Amino acid sequence: MLKIENLHVTVGESEIIKGLSLEVPAGEVHAVMGPNGSGKSTLAYAVAGRSGYEVTKGDITLNSKALNEMSPDERAAAGLFLSFQSPMEIPGVAVMNFIRTALNAQRKQRGEKEISAAEFLRFARAKAKVVGLSDTKLKRPFNVGFSGGEKKRMEMLQMAIMAPAFAIMDETDSGLDIDALKMVGDVVNDLRAPENGGASRGFLVITHYQRLLDHIKPDRIHVLADGRIVKSGGPELAAELETHGYDQFAGEAA
Amino acid sequence: MTDVKQGIAKETVETAKALETYKYGFSTDIESVKAPKGLNEDIIRYISAKKEEPQWMLDWRLEAFQRWQTMSEPRWAHLTYPEIDYQDAYYYAEPKSGAKYASIDDVPEEILQDFEKLGIPLREAEVLLGVKGAAASAAEARTNPDPNSTPNGEKPKVAVDAVFDSVSVATTFQAELKKAGVIFMSISEAIREHPELVKKYLGSVVPVSDNFFATLNSAVFSDGTFVYVPAGVRCPMELSTYFRINEANTGQFERTLIIAEKGSYVSYLEGCTAPMRDENQLHAAVVELVILEGAEIKYSTVQNWYPGDKDGVGGIYNFVTKRADCREKNAKVSWTQVETGSAVTWKYPSCILRGDNSVGEFYSIAITNNHQQADTGTKMIHLGKNTKSRIISKGISAGKSDQTYRGLVSIHRKADGARNFTQCDSLLIGGDCGAHTVPYVETKNPSAILEHEATTSKLSEEQLFYCQQRGLGEEEAVALLVNGFCRDVLQELPMEFAVEAQKLVQVSLEGSVG
Numbered sequence: 001m002l003k004i005e006n007l008h009v010t011v012g013e014s015e016i017i018k019g020l021s022l023e024v025p026a027g028e029v030h031a032v033m034g035p036n037g038s039g040k041s042t043l044a045y046a047v048a049g050r051s052g053y054e055v056t057k058g059d060i061t062l063n064s065k066a067l068n069e070m071s072p073d074e075r076a077a078a079g080l081f082l083s084f085q086s087p088m089e090i091p092g093v094a095v096m097n098f099i100r101t102a103l104n105a106q107r108k109q110r111g112e113k114e115i116s117a118a119e120f121l122r123f124a125r126a127k128a129k130v131v132g133l134s135d136t137k138l139k140r141p142f143n144v145g146f147s148g149g150e151k152k153r154m155e156m157l158q159m160a161i162m163a164p165a166f167a168i169m170d171e172t173d174s175g176l177d178i179d180a181l182k183m184v185g186d187v188v189n190d191l192r193a194p195e196n197g198g199a200s201r202g203f204l205v206i207t208h209y210q211r212l213l214d215h216i217k218p219d220r221i222h223v224l225a226d227g228r229i230v231k232s233g234g235p236e237l238a239a240e241l242e243t244h245g246y247d248q249f250a251g252e253a254a
Numbered sequence: 255m256t257d258v259k260q261g262i263a264k265e266t267v268e269t270a271k272a273l274e275t276y277k278y279g280f281s282t283d284i285e286s287v288k289a290p291k292g293l294n295e296d297i298i299r300y301i302s303a304k305k306e307e308p309q310w311m312l313d314w315r316l317e318a319f320q321r322w323q324t325m326s327e328p329r330w331a332h333l334t335y336p337e338i339d340y341q342d343a344y345y346y347a348e349p350k351s352g353a354k355y356a357s358i359d360d361v362p363e364e365i366l367q368d369f370e371k372l373g374i375p376l377r378e379a380e381v382l383l384g385v386k387g388a389a390a391s392a393a394e395a396r397t398n399p400d401p402n403s404t405p406n407g408e409k410p411k412v413a414v415d416a417v418f419d420s421v422s423v424a425t426t427f428q429a430e431l432k433k434a435g436v437i438f439m440s441i442s443e444a445i446r447e448h449p450e451l452v453k454k455y456l457g458s459v460v461p462v463s464d465n466f467f468a469t470l471n472s473a474v475f476s477d478g479t480f481v482y483v484p485a486g487v488r489c490p491m492e493l494s495t496y497f498r499i500n501e502a503n504t505g506q507f508e509r510t511l512i513i514a515e516k517g518s519y520v521s522y523l524e525g526c527t528a529p530m531r532d533e534n535q536l537h538a539a540v541v542e543l544v545i546l547e548g549a550e551i552k553y554s555t556v557q558n559w560y561p562g563d564k565d566g567v568g569g570i571y572n573f574v575t576k577r578a579d580c581r582e583k584n585a586k587v588s589w590t591q592v593e594t595g596s597a598v599t600w601k602y603p604s605c606i607l608r609g610d611n612s613v614g615e616f617y618s619i620a621i622t623n624n625h626q627q628a629d630t631g632t633k634m635i636h637l638g639k640n641t642k643s644r645i646i647s648k649g650i651s652a653g654k655s656d657q658t659y660r661g662l663v664s665i666h667r668k669a670d671g672a673r674n675f676t677q678c679d680s681l682l683i684g685g686d687c688g689a690h691t692v693p694y695v696e697t698k699n700p701s702a703i704l705e706h707e708a709t710t711s712k713l714s715e716e717q718l719f720y721c722q723q724r725g726l727g728e729e730e731a732v733a734l735l736v737n738g739f740c741r742d743v744l745q746e747l748p749m750e751f752a753v754e755a756q757k758l759v760q761v762s763l764e765g766s767v768g
């Protein structure tokens with residue numbers, strides 16, 4: 001489903017991703033772990049097509065569609081969702097208005113019918129309950145003055161509503177308490193359920209901690225260090241990293 | 255509403271792209287009668303005669319003209335434009351078939367179509383002055399269910415005065431307004447039909463000698479709107495004037511006079527457009543608002559004069575004097591403006607807060623793109639006790655444009671307990687544009703409480719990417735962020751125009767990123 005081959009990404013003058021290959025088949029969850037500054041967010045941004053994150057070499061495909069030349073919104077319409085490590089505030093635009101406008105823009109690009117305000121409201125309210133955002137929050141300007149945890153809930157609300165083909169979750173768990181972690185797990189697991197099309201959906205979960213992976217069972221874990229995948233393995237790798245840290249990879253990355 | 259309006263909405267979206275960024279850039283092919291080029295006493299006599307004005311009006315104009323000849327163009331604004339040759343323009347143009355029309359059948363099809371393209375509901379309502387039964391059928395037409403209507407399904411009524419070049423061509427809903435005692439007609443008609451009111455108030459807020467452009471307007475003003483709301487009357491519908499410059503090389507000098515008697519209320523909206531032309535056209539308007547005890551005027555503007563092309567060729571020079579006089583206690587005025595057009599804008603809607611406890615508000619969105627320049631702001635003159643003013647200005651500069659907010663808050667000696675709140679926010683899109691904030695404060699009374707907040711920010715790449723990641727195209731994302739930035743002002747607009755204004759924001763910023 002998501003296939004990254006020999007990816008090189010330059011930000012400004014420096015090459016941050018230095019020949020990274022990764023494949024997440026449909027229906028699977030892969031985790032990416034790695035020290036701060038190893039290039040995890042850079043990878044996420046490059047896949048999402050952020051300007052300034054220049055792909056100098058390599059191919060990114062989603063369901064065999066080449067993403068490289070697509071604008072960020074085209075990638076979104078193709079089913080790619082990024083849960084941001086630091087979500088943005090959008091002053092003056094109400095939460096519901098923002099999400100509905102974005103969702104309809106995606107649907108329009110895919111040639112689908114726009115969703116009506118009433119239908120959207122019903123649907124979005126139900127999802128908001130799951131992620132733990134109150135009705136009053138939904139009427140406020142998007143993320144403005146929200147706590148870090150609330151902003152992460154807002155990311156999950158959008159993921160639940162948009163039900164993307166492929167989601168990259170960039171440290172969605174950091175700054176969340178135990179209940180919130182469980183909520184993230186619920187949202188992901190609901191999207192993974194076979195009756196919700198989970199078999200054709202994929203996730204790339206960027207995290208530092210085992211505790212999120214207790215809720216979301218990953219199929220594979222990759223260790224990213226200095227712009228490369230230095231180790232891949234099964235779920236047991238997470239526990240090993242938790243005890244031994246990333247030091248063992250410092251040599252390999254250099 | 256009817257097909258026409260819906261047709262427009264669709265067309266708006268489609269033609270906006272086709273016509274690059276300026277969607278009103280068509281000109282209408284109708285024969286017109288013009289005064290000879292140039293400006294002299296004979297031209298003024300010609301205009302006055304065309305309008306069948308009384309002698310006092312002609313004398314007033316001639317006196318203004320004499321004054322104007324002794325004045326020179328102000329150059330203090332942060333604007334650069336070539337010398338204007340005032341002799342190289344036409345000061346009067348009217349559609350050949352004559353000015354006002356007795357029935358809708360007499361209005362040339364081209365003019366109707368022109369206004370239809372602009373989304374002005376003249377034809378759909380089938381209302382023109384004096385057409386019997388028109389108001390009633392229009393009222394019906396407007397209450398039909400419509401996707402754009404208010405939540406309760408009722409479309410608020412809007413009476414329209416349409417000014418085409420120098421002439422008012424149609425005023426709707428006159429009968430219904432008359433029942434409420436509201437006078438809403440072109441200023442030319444008012445001069446003939448209500449000379450006592452015009453004589454009393456014309457020039458009483460903006461004196462003939464006020465400034466170069468106002469004096470010029472006083473000499474040559476062609477048409478405009480007159481509104482009189484009697485004591486205690488709440489005007490039963492929104493009033494609206496649409497101004498359109500069509501003829502090449504023709505200046506438009508409209509004059510608007512609104513009087514709100516004690517305890518009355520009126521909400522008025524003006525909209526402006528012009529065709530795309532390579533040469534610059536001059537627009538110098540004067541708007542005077544008189545607000546008496548306990549009355550309120552809400553004046554909204556959606557200014558979308560042709561801004562010139564992306565290289566800065568053509569466009570309207572917009573030099574406007576707008577002033578409200580809160581003449582008695584508890585009077586209130588609010589100016590709300592969305593300024594997206596014109597090559598050059600020079601405009602400072604002002605409030606004279608003379609009556610005790612009177613309130614002045616100024617809500618402004620100014621968007622400049624490409625090579626547009628705007629020097630705009632407001633003046634709040636506090637004369638009475640406990641007068642309050644509030645200024646919210648949102649400036650958005652994109653492309654190679656430049657804009658200046660210039661605001662004066664003046665507290666006079668006797669204005670005990672005066673208060674002002676000013677918030678000025680500038681948003682820059684790209685690295686080639688400019689934004690300047692020039693606040694002037696004069697306080698002669700120590701009891702005044704003044705608050706001023708100003709911010710300047712750049713459209714954030716991170717926010718833009720966030721929106722795009724969620725599925726919005728780049729231009730949609732810019733429009734969404736800018737509309738969010740303007741929220742506080744947009745919500746001051748009458749509801750049905752707020753939607754139009756939001757679309758306008760998007761259209762004016764096309765091509766500003768990427």
Ligand SMILES: Nc1ncnc2c1ncn2[C@@H]1O[C@H](COP(=O)(O)OP(=O)(O)O)[C@@H](O)[C@H]1O
Pocket residue numbers: 011012016034035036037038039040041042043
């Ligand atoms: N906009 C940028 N400009 C320059 N360097 C950047 C930029 N963004 C990230 N980097 C650098 O790229 C490296 C990887 O950063 P990042 O992808 O954020 O790491 P991670 O998410 O793994 O903590 C870091 O050394 C960081 O300093």
Ligand SMILES: [Mg+2]
Pocket residue numbers: 040041042085170171
């Ligand atoms: Mg990161």
